[in-house]
Structures are given as C-alpha cells and as structure tokens.
Amino acid sequence: MQRLRSFFLFCSGAHLPMLKRAPVETNKYAGIGGTIFFTGLLAAISGGYALWTVFNSLWAALLFGLIWGLMIFNLDRYIVSSLKKRDRFLQEFAMALPRLVLALLIAIVISKPLELQVFNKEIQAELITMEQQVYKTQEDKVKERYQARMNELQADIARLNAAIQQQAARRDTLALIAQQEADGTGGSRRRNLGPIYKAKKADADRAAAELADITARNQQLIAAHRQQLQSIDSIMKADIQQMGRGRLNGLAARLDALGRLTDRSAPICWANWFIILLFIAIECAPVIVKLISPRGPYDDLLQQHEHAFEIHRKLRMAQREMDYERRMEQEKALAG
Incomplete structure (x- = not known):
C-alpha cells in the first residue's frame, strides 16, 4: 500500500522530499496522482484500440497505446505540477484556463475510440x-x-x-x-x-x-x-x-456510423454526450482539484524554496556585477 501511495505521489508531479515535510498533504496529492495515472491508462487503451481499428495489428496497437498513454500521462503530470497555489483565485484560474482547454481537447480525443467500442454492436x-x-x-x-x-x-x-x-x-x-x-x-x-x-x-x-x-x-x-x-x-x-465490395470497417467509417446513429437516435446521442462529459470530468479533475483546493503547507514550502532560489540568483548576479566593476577599476588603475 505504501508503494502504491508513493507511486501515485510520483504521478502527481509533487516534489517528494519537500512533500515529506508536509505529510498532511500526501492524501491530496496521492489522489491527484491516481487520477493522472488512470487518465493515462484510459488514454493508452483508447489510443491502442484506435490504432488496432485502423491497422488490425495487435503489437502495433500495444506499442502505440503505450506511447500515447505515456505522452498523455506526462502531459497531465506537467499540467498539474506547473499550477501553483498563491491564494489569488482569479490569477490562478487565468493560469489554469489554458490547461483546462488542453485537458478538454485531450478528453475528447481519448474518449472517441472508447465510444466506438461502447456502441460497437450498433455501429456494426x-x-x-x-x-x-x-x-x-x-x-x-x-x-x-x-x-x-x-x-x-x-x-x-x-x-x-x-x-x-x-x-x-x-x-x-x-x-x-x-x-x-x-x-x-x-x-x-x-x-x-x-x-x-x-x-x-x-x-x-x-x-x-x-x-x-x-x-x-x-x-x-x-x-x-x-x-x-x-x-x-x-x-x-x-x-x-x-466491383470491389470491400467492408467498411475503418476508423473513419466507424466515426461516420456513430455520427449517423447519434443524429437518428436521441438516446444514443445523449449516451454519447455523457461518455464525452465523463472523460472531460476525469481529464479536468486533477487541474480542478488543484485549483479549488485550499493553500496548504506544501504550497508554502514550495513558495519558500522558489523565493530562496530567486534571492540566491539575484545575489549571484549582483556579486558578478560587483566583481566585474572591481576588475574594470583595477584595469583602469593599471592603465593609468
């Protein structure tokens, strides 16, 4: 159980040594990491199924599904980890809005192949x-x-x-x-x-x-x-x-068939929208949780670390400027 929690904490993109200094935040970030992991897993299944539909090759579908799932996992992990809590909701929302739009697009992309599988009998x-x-x-x-x-x-x-x-x-x-x-x-x-x-x-x-x-x-x-x-x-x-009477079984034909079904049947249309909204909710959940959650000790420690790094950077720049000015003065004294 501890290993699973550590894995989900890694998935959340949190800085683990710093998070250990704020143990009350571990459950929150473990939940965020679990959501990110399962979103990547669903993306892998969706991408693999989409490629299998096109090329009907199991190994190619598994390889592409793994790559696609890792890409979505890494992207979601970056989106959540790059969102900082500063107790300014409007500013945080403005920063999170592009990430929410990106999460929306990802949710629509990964939901479509799974929709095709859900309505497979009707599509056939x-x-x-x-x-x-x-x-x-x-x-x-x-x-x-x-x-x-x-x-x-x-x-x-x-x-x-x-x-x-x-x-x-x-x-x-x-x-x-x-x-x-x-x-x-x-x-x-x-x-x-x-x-x-x-x-x-x-x-x-x-x-x-x-x-x-x-x-x-x-x-x-x-x-x-x-x-x-x-x-x-x-x-x-x-x-x-x-005349070649080939079977219509490709991804484009399935999408066309699903579009016809949703246009003709109101229950299928509503079910299709519910699936899309479900994936949108899953994909946007980590960002929304991070956005609406109150500022915690981990956020304070992270801000202190960033502030200390910024102060250190400015001091080093100031020291370099002073060294440069001192060197220039020495060169002028020698030249005079």
Missing part, C-alpha cells in the same frame, strides 16, 4: 447499411453508363412494334370494308362481288402483303435490338460483379 449494424448504400450507389453508376443505349434500343423496339400494329390495324380495317361491301352491310349497301368489292379486296390484300413485309423486316430488327440488349445486360452484370 449501421456499417452493414452503409455498405449496402455504397454498393447500391456504385451499381447505379455502372447502370447509368449503359442506360442511355438501352433506352435507345428499347425505344426502337417500341417504334417497330407500333409500326407492325399500325399496319395490322390498317389491314383489318380494309378487310372489314371489303367484307361489308360483299355482304351489303356497308359501302354501296348492295350484296355483290362486283368491281367495287374486288377493288376493296385488292386494297385489303395489298395491306396484308405490306403487313407481312413490315412484320418480317421489323421482327428481324427487333431480334437484333434484343440481342444487343442482352449483350449490354451481360456486360453490365459482369461490371457489377467485378
């Missing part, structure tokens, strides 16, 4: 939907390249079929007129097979012959067009099958 389901949307977009783009020619061929087929139907309707009309002339229900209203009927029957026969000619010619063109449509459809399906 959303990634499947995103993959389908991406594949559908790619498929539509492939179809769009061939759609103009297919529409043109289909329009030609419809036009050729319409010509056949139009000629068939004309033949049927002329055949009906000839029949009505023969049975007296139309035309001259006389039942006979005379020259009028023969003329109308000749028109109907010519229309039938034209229909047979148009049908044969158009059916040949329609068959050629349909063959082209089948060929284009085969090429289009082959292009679609050759």
